[in-house]
Structures are given as structure tokens and as C-alpha cells.
Amino acid sequence: MSSFPEAGRAGSPADSRPKARPVPKPAGQLAVLAKDSVATYQALSQAAPTPVFWQVGCLEVATSPARLEQAHRDVEHGRRLGIEARVLDAAGAVASAPALVDAELALGALYIPSDGATDPAALTHALVAAAERGGAGFRWNSPVRALERERGRVVGVRVGEDAELLRADRVVLAAGIWGPVLAADAGVRLPMVDVQHPYVFTTEVAGLDDAPIDIPIVRYPDHAVYTRRHGRRYGLGTYSHAPLPLTPTPALTSAERPFRDADFGAAVAAAGALVPAFRDVPQGCRLNGVFALTPDELPLVGPAAELPGLWFAEASWVTHAGGVGRQLANMLLDTGHHLVPPERLAPGRFAHWSDEKIHQTALGHYQGIYDAH
Numbered sequence: 001m002s003s004f005p006e007a008g009r010a011g012s013p014a015d016s017r018p019k020a021r022p023v024p025k026p027a028g029q030l031a032v033l034a035k036d037s038v039a040t041y042q043a044l045s046q047a048a049p050t051p052v053f054w055q056v057g058c059l060e061v062a063t064s065p066a067r068l069e070q071a072h073r074d075v076e077h078g079r080r081l082g083i084e085a086r087v088l089d090a091a092g093a094v095a096s097a098p099a100l101v102d103a104e105l106a107l108g109a110l111y112i113p114s115d116g117a118t119d120p121a122a123l124t125h126a127l128v129a130a131a132e133r134g135g136a137g138f139r140w141n142s143p144v145r146a147l148e149r150e151r152g153r154v155v156g157v158r159v160g161e162d163a164e165l166l167r168a169d170r171v172v173l174a175a176g177i178w179g180p181v182l183a184a185d186a187g188v189r190l191p192m193v194d195v196q197h198p199y200v201f202t203t204e205v206a207g208l209d210d211a212p213i214d215i216p217i218v219r220y221p222d223h224a225v226y227t228r229r230h231g232r233r234y235g236l237g238t239y240s241h242a243p244l245p246l247t248p249t250p251a252l253t254s255a256e257r258p259f260r261d262a263d264f265g266a267a268v269a270a271a272g273a274l275v276p277a278f279r280d281v282p283q284g285c286r287l288n289g290v291f292a293l294t295p296d297e298l299p300l301v302g303p304a305a306e307l308p309g310l311w312f313a314e315a316s317w318v319t320h321a322g323g324v325g326r327q328l329a330n331m332l333l334d335t336g337h338h339l340v341p342p343e344r345l346a347p348g349r350f351a352h353w354s355d356e357k358i359h360q361t362a363l364g365h366y367q368g369i370y371d372a373h
Helices: 027-047 067-083 090-096 120-133 176-185 261-274 276-280 318-332 353-361
Strands: 059-063 087-090 108-112 144-150 153-160 164-167 171-173 195-200 217-220 225-230 233-240 244-246 285-292 301-302 308-312
Touching: 027 067, 027 120, 027 144, 027 318, 059 067, 067 087, 067 108, 087 090, 090 108, 144 176, 144 195, 153 171, 164 308, 171 176, 176 261, 176 285, 176 308, 195 276, 195 353, 225 261, 261 285, 285 301, 308 318
Parallel strands: 059 217, 171 308
Antiparallel strands: 059 108, 087 108, 144 153, 153 164, 195 233, 195 244, 195 285, 217 225, 225 233, 301 308
16 A cells, blocks of 8 residues: 555565564564555545545566566465455556556566555544544644653653643553654653655656546565656655664654655666656655664554553554554454454564664565565
């Protein structure tokens, strides 16, 4: 699933990845969360004034015989996970997205019709509206300054310039890349690493209209590149560069950082040369966004074992966020229904790992992120 910018899967040569011991593969759990997310986004899209999700499918382009063989194996793997997929020949792949699939390189493609793209801003508005209809309340422009603790448990949060105390029986920390900052202030370590990632756009393309997306998302797993349409422009991201971790601080006010050619220029240039649309149109806006990785590529969902009253919903991408929300709600409400066994997502599952091992293992997934997602 794609958002703006997408954080997806990629595969690339491993010689520049940090080395770390392997951890259990998360593909099954991530597939369950992604399938539930798609169902949630489809339902919200049908109820919202404007669409928030477009089920346009995804192409994983094979540029080597080995990748094409892998595509055929992935069809069977997807079937076991309940995900429909099929292999297209080279002509079919090009015809599905001619501006994004290189006819000279493509040997075929894995096509996943259930995949799609979201508009995160519109999706958030739809979720807020649904929550308010259900009786939830929101405090806007109220930054959380700290978690409030009494007698060994979290009892609320301090918000705003005057540090007003908002009491709660349970506090869910879902602060994205800032999660570790607030958790550390309360004496809890979150086992996640924030990493920087480039995403670039073309300038406006003649012949394109304002339709957000009407062709499949395209990935080049052998090159660690993904690309898609954004209305009148095309966008592209790449993982084919050395991982660049970022340590968040309370002073950090945005998950967007400066785009530096020294860090991303070569990788973006190589990616642009791969995608037909980027060879024909000048580059436009360039972004450097930050997202979170964990040592096993699964999100952190559930209670903090060492601090009663504190819960987490961290290190989740849009791809899995709907499922993460349902998993968390079912745990909080004690319904007994879990999409994924809670222990697979438990925030404390790496309690015995050192900081260095968490850091190196998480970063080791960056260039090979499509191996699991």
C-alpha cells in the first residue's frame, strides 16, 4: 500500500547494510494487519465525502530471471496468506503502467490487485469524523509535554504551555517518531529506530489531470525503487543508499528533514534513470521524510510491561495502521479477538536486547525492506 510519501518494501544488494543476527520473518503478521487495513480504508472511503483509498493494485517488476522466478513463488505464498496475485508478462506489465515500467528492462511483473494508495490527510479526517460520531473527543493544538506518573503507574498526560494535567486510566502513546522521546522521559525504552528516506516528484506532466492515481503502484525490488502517480505529477522513492538514522528530540517539530544531495543524490539519480517518466520530465519537489523501523519489522502494540497504565501503538506505517488500531482497540476492550498474537507485537519483546543490537538489526532491514512487507 502506498501513501505520501510511501514507505514500502524493497530489495537490493546487501553489501552496504549493517550486519545483524536474523529475526523471525514477519510477513504473515504484516499481511493480516494490511488486509484488515485495506478493509477499513475501503469502508471509510465509501462513507467519506471524497475517496481516501484507491485500490489500483501494485506491480513488482522483475528485471532479472531470478526475480521473475521469485514472482511465481510469491503467487503461491500470497495464496497461503489469502492475498490474490498473478504474474504478468513483460508486455502486460508495460501496458499496465507505461510511464513507470521500463520496457527494455521488464521481464514480467508480480501483480497484486488488492493493493492500493491512500491520502493520509483525508484518511485522518475520515477517522476523526467517525470517532466523533462514536463519542470520542479531541483536544487540538495541545502538545503533550510529559507523561504523568503516580505510585509507579501512568495516570495521564501534561499538555500545553501551562502543563495542564489530563487524567486517564490508560494512556496510549502513538506519537510516531517522537514516541521514544516521551517514553524515555517515563523510564521506558521503545525498541525502534527512526530513519531518513528520500522521495522526489516530477514537475507537472502534460496530459495528466487531477485524478490522484489511476494506475498501479510500481516497485522495482531488485533496485530498491518504487514509483506512482500523484495527480499531475509522478513520485519516486528509493532505499538504495546507506541507512541514515535520526535521533529525535523534544525540539524536533517535523518528520521532514532537509534533502541533502550528498546523502541521496546518487541513489535518486539512479532511480530516476530507471523510470521512464523521470527520464522525460524534470524533477520537482524533493523530500526527506522520517519513519520508524523495529528489529523484526513489526509494529509495537500493547501495554508497557514495566509501567502500568501506559500503552503503545508505534512504528506502524499507513499500510498496517488500520489493523494496528483494531488490534489495540480489541486489547484495550479485552474482547478476546486478536488479529495477531499479542506477544508478536508486544513492545517489550526486545527487553533483553542491547541498544546497539536493536539499532543495528533495525537498520539492517532498510535496504531489504521489501523482503518482508
